[in-house]
Amino acid sequence: MEVVTTIAEARSRRQLDREEGRSVAFVPTMGALHAGHLALVRRARELGRCVWVSIFVNPTQFGPSEDFERYPRDLAGDSALLRSERVDVVFAPPVTELYPRPPVVRVAFPGLDDVLCGAQRAGHFAGVGLVVAKLFNIVQPDVAVFGQKDAQQALLIQRLTADLDFPVAVEVVPTVREADGLALSSRNAYLSADERRASTALYRALHRGREAVEAGERDPARIEAVMADEIASEPLLRLEYARCVGADDLASPPDATRGPLLLAVAARAGTTRLIDNLPVRRPGP
Amino acid sequence: MEVVTTIAEARSRRQLDREEGRSVAFVPTMGALHAGHLALVRRARELGRCVWVSIFVNPTQFGPSEDFERYPRDLAGDSALLRSERVDVVFAPPVTELYPRPPVVRVAFPGLDDVLCGAQRAGHFAGVGLVVAKLFNIVQPDVAVFGQKDAQQALLIQRLTADLDFPVAVEVVPTVREADGLALSSRNAYLSADERRASTALYRALHRGREAVEAGERDPARIEAVMADEIASEPLLRLEYARCVGADDLASPPDATRGPLLLAVAARAGTTRLIDNLPVRRPGP
Numbered sequence: 347m348e349v350v351t352t353i354a355e356a357r358s359r360r361q362l363d364r365e366e367g368r369s370v371a372f373v374p375t376m377g378a379l380h381a382g383h384l385a386l387v388r389r390a391r392e393l394g395r396c397v398w399v400s401i402f403v404n405p406t407q408f409g410p411s412e413d414f415e416r417y418p419r420d421l422a423g424d425s426a427l428l429r430s431e432r433v434d435v436v437f438a439p440p441v442t443e444l445y446p447r448p449p450v451v452r453v454a455f456p457g458l459d460d461v462l463c464g465a466q467r468a469g470h471f472a473g474v475g476l477v478v479a480k481l482f483n484i485v486q487p488d489v490a491v492f493g494q495k496d497a498q499q500a501l502l503i504q505r506l507t508a509d510l511d512f513p514v515a516v517e518v519v520p521t522v523r524e525a526d527g528l529a530l531s532s533r534n535a536y537l538s539a540d541e542r543r544a545s546t547a548l549y550r551a552l553h554r555g556r557e558a559v560e561a562g563e564r565d566p567a568r569i570e571a572v573m574a575d576e577i578a579s580e581p582l583l584r585l586e587y588a589r590c591v592g593a594d595d596l597a598s599p600p601d602a603t604r605g606p607l608l609l610a611v612a613a614r615a616g617t618t619r620l621i622d623n624l625p626v627r628r629p630g631p
Numbered sequence: 632m633e634v635v636t637t638i639a640e641a642r643s644r645r646q647l648d649r650e651e652g653r654s655v656a657f658v659p660t661m662g663a664l665h666a667g668h669l670a671l672v673r674r675a676r677e678l679g680r681c682v683w684v685s686i687f688v689n690p691t692q693f694g695p696s697e698d699f700e701r702y703p704r705d706l707a708g709d710s711a712l713l714r715s716e717r718v719d720v721v722f723a724p725p726v727t728e729l730y731p732r733p734p735v736v737r738v739a740f741p742g743l744d745d746v747l748c749g750a751q752r753a754g755h756f757a758g759v760g761l762v763v764a765k766l767f768n769i770v771q772p773d774v775a776v777f778g779q780k781d782a783q784q785a786l787l788i789q790r791l792t793a794d795l796d797f798p799v800a801v802e803v804v805p806t807v808r809e810a811d812g813l814a815l816s817s818r819n820a821y822l823s824a825d826e827r828r829a830s831t832a833l834y835r836a837l838h839r840g841r842e843a844v845e846a847g848e849r850d851p852a853r854i855e856a857v858m859a860d861e862i863a864s865e866p867l868l869r870l871e872y873a874r875c876v877g878a879d880d881l882a883s884p885p886d887a888t889r890g891p892l893l894l895a896v897a898a899r900a901g902t903t904r905l906i907d908n909l910p911v912r913r914p915g916p
Contacts, residue, residue, distance in 0.1 A: 353796065357798065364649075444796075449794040450740050450741070450742065450743060450790045450794055451738060451739070451740060451760070451790060451791055451794040451795060452738075452739040452740070452741055453736060453737075453738060454736070454737040454739060455735050455736060455737070456735070456737055457735065458735055475736070476794070476795070479764075479795045479796075480794075480795055480796045483795055483796040483797050483798060484796050484798075486798070505735045505736060506736055509734040509735060509736040509761070509765075510736060510761070510764045510765055510768055511638060511729075511764075511765045511768040511769050512768050513642065513768060513769075513771070
């Protein structure tokens with residue numbers, strides 16, 4: 347496994363892969379790797395001859411009051427995990443390598459980046475779009491693998507790739523969960539034992555939402571109320587949102603029995619922000 | 632010369648160039664080619680083994696009240712010119728090929744895209760940024776060549792390329808002028824004989840501005856007044872702006888005797904919008 351930390355090294359390694367005809371499957375991460383990331387890496391292994399993983403805690407996607415400084419970092423542990431997964435290249439640049447000066451360009455997704463997590467985290471998806479564009483241009487993968495856990499991010503990256511004609515296929519891998527349903531997240535490490543127990547309410551809420559959809563509920567507001575109630579029943583959680591939206595446009599559907607839906611929830615346990623979602627495709631009539 | 636009209640054809644031709652080790656120098660245009668474009672093509676010929684030219688009148692960079700519909704189009708004439716320049720590939724897609732559906736992603740340049748031409752043409756540079764990102768991802772050139780005539784565009788593309796780490800070198804070629812100083816532009820074709828005569832005031836204004844800088848004038852507002860007066864002396868022109876700004880940030884400099892400057896003017900002759908500029912580097916002390 348090769349660890350590269352500069353853009354120049356990454357480009358020259360990529361050039362070598364190209365000259366020798368090796369396709370590249372790429373998994374961008376912020377490190378603090380868990381089994382959810384490893385599911386992405388394993389999918390990448392199926393998709394490309396070479397697997398590249400980036401580890402970069404991207405400052406431009408954190409708000410000024412968010413957890414950029416305390417976000418967990420463990421390059422040694424991450425590298426050991428990736429080596430055991432037979433990853434070929436790890437790209438782990440310092441912040442100054444990707445941002446030698448403050449970027450001027452702003453990548454926005456009007457209508458898609460100001461709902462759900464974007465409504466709570468102003469500028470977050472602009473930062474995600476910027477860094478993904480940079481990483482795509484540096485790594486130049488044939489395919490890039492993202493997790494369904496960050497459903498809004500995955501959708502925006504699919505639009506970024508399509509709208510800007512990046513020559514990259516985008517693959518989205520299902521969320522990996524603990525036995526009790528909690529979606530894996532690097533931020534779960536912040537949870538106290540009590541908060542950890544409380545956090546299972548997010549997945550229960552999504553299940554209750556899905557039951558309502560499957561029972562034929564047409565009104566997205568009622569589906570949202572069912573999910574919000576489940577999270578409100580857990581005193582250690584503070585609800586941020588519980589939404590039932592179209593899977594492609596993230597807007598409230600006129601009729602929840604139509605088209606693919608995304609059920610999405612966010613809540614805080616203490617200062618830790620947790621998100622989860624469930625894509626729901628109604629069985630046909 | 633190969634003319635390709637689809638993204639898939641362009642990608643497969645590019646792949647061939649890559650496999651056979653040919654570097655690509657790229658000139659994006661909106662067609663209606665003149666000697667200014669040909670200067671870009673000739674520079675591209677010096678820079679790359681293969682020269683690609685795109686011809687695409689990009690709808691997303693025109694405002695609703697602008698001249699998208701009447702913008703001059705002459706693919707046959709353009710192709711003949713490019714063939715005589717020994718261009719290798721012309722990429723001339725229809726609008727639906729680059730925009731199969733309305734794009735969601737918006738590329739903005741806060742602080743740089745809302746001054747000069749951007750102040751008059753809301754959304755113009757967002758459209759330019761979008762289409763250049765698309766073309767870079769489709770053509771994947773080693774170097775792309777732009778004209779100094781569109782100084783603000785050239786600066787924004789340099790920032791786009793740097794901020795998003797496009798693996799593309801950006802080359803800027805000096806403005807080509809008529810014998811009387813008028814900068815070549817496809818829009819000059821709109822001018823009546825009287826307007827054509829009047830339009831030379833733009834270049835005279837820039838020259839008077841440069842004389843003021845060279846005479847040691849420190850106050851950008853006075854340099855701007857000198858240029859505005861020259862354009863105002865021509866009754867067929869309606870001034871849009873006459874600015875003396877920093878060449879790198881497009882902001883008013885505190886002292887016009889410092890750092891590289893850009894003198895930039897825009898005016899209308901009837902309904903035709905004309906722009907011109909002159910980079911000025913003060914001789915050292």
